[in-house]
Amino acid sequence: MNPQILEAGKCSLVAEALRSWGVLKLRAKGVSMLPTVWPGDLLTIQSHRPAQAEPGEIVLYMRRGRFFIHRVVSKSLAGNEIFLTTRGDCLAENDPPVRGRELLGKIIEVERAGSRFSPPRKLSRFRRMLAYVLRHWSLFRRAGLRLWAIRNRGHRQNEDTLVEAAT
Numbered sequence: 638m639n640p641q642i643l644e645a646g647k648c649s650l651v652a653e654a655l656r657s658w659g660v661l662k663l664r665a666k667g668v669s670m671l672p673t674v675w676p677g678d679l680l681t682i683q684s685h686r687p688a689q690a691e692p693g694e695i696v697l698y699m700r701r702g703r704f705f706i707h708r709v710v711s712k713s714l715a716g717n718e719i720f721l722t723t724r725g726d727c728l729a730e731n732d733p734p735v736r737g738r739e740l741l742g743k744i745i746e747v748e749r750a751g752s753r754f755s756p757p758r759k760l761s762r763f764r765r766m767l768a769y770v771l772r773h774w775s776l777f778r779r780a781g782l783r784l785w786a787i788r789n790r791g792h793r794q795n796e797d798t799l800v801e802a803a804t
Contacts, residue, residue: 645702652699652741659684661742663697663704668778669725670695670706672767673756674747675785680706681746687712687719687737693758695744696723698735706744707732726760727768750789 655661665678673695674680682697690696694709698721707723710731714720719737724730747756760768771778 641702648699648702648704651704655682655684655697655741665706668771668782669728670708671727671771671778671781672764673708673726673760674706674744675749675789676782677749677786677789679748680744681748682742683745685740685743687721687740690719690721690740690743691758695756696721696735697741697744698723698739699741700735700739704741705732726764727772729772 651661651663661682663680663682665674665680666676668676680697685694685696690709690712692709692711695706696709697704697706699705705723707725707728710722710724712719712721713734721735721737721740723732723735725732744756746753757764771781
């Protein structure tokens with residue numbers, strides 16, 4: 638079976654589970670939310686309606702059969718539909734507008750290396766500078782990810798997650 642079709646099917650199943658149960662855990666992958674969310678972090682997602690979304694929150698949305706986890710930059714209303722502008726903390730540009738029906742939930746907890754915390758709604762000056770460095774210097778980003786993987790090698794308890802969310 639085509640891997641993209643298989644992944645889209647998994648995402649649809651997980652999205653339906655989140656809609657039904659209201660809370661779900663996903664493992665993060667990707668680097669667009671560095672330094673807030675690192676690959677391998679276990680994220681707790683709570684079902685969230687577009688009208689509830691606020692700037693600064695980190696949300697999960699599904700587009701073209703893939704999950705994305707990015708921070709809400711702004712919210713707007715066009716006709717009867719709510720649109721969210723989102724962007725990864727480590728990205729220079731905003732995503733295309735997220736339609737209300739694409740929004741699935743918001744991240745309420747991050748579990749990393751045995752500790753749990755609520756993601757900050759605003760990046761500190763240090764984290765903004767770190768995101769800038771990670772965005773512009775791939776050598777620094779690769780070295781940071783390598784050190785991160787070595788440091789957290791023993792902390793991943795469940796490698797067999799149903800689906801991972803790109804950050």
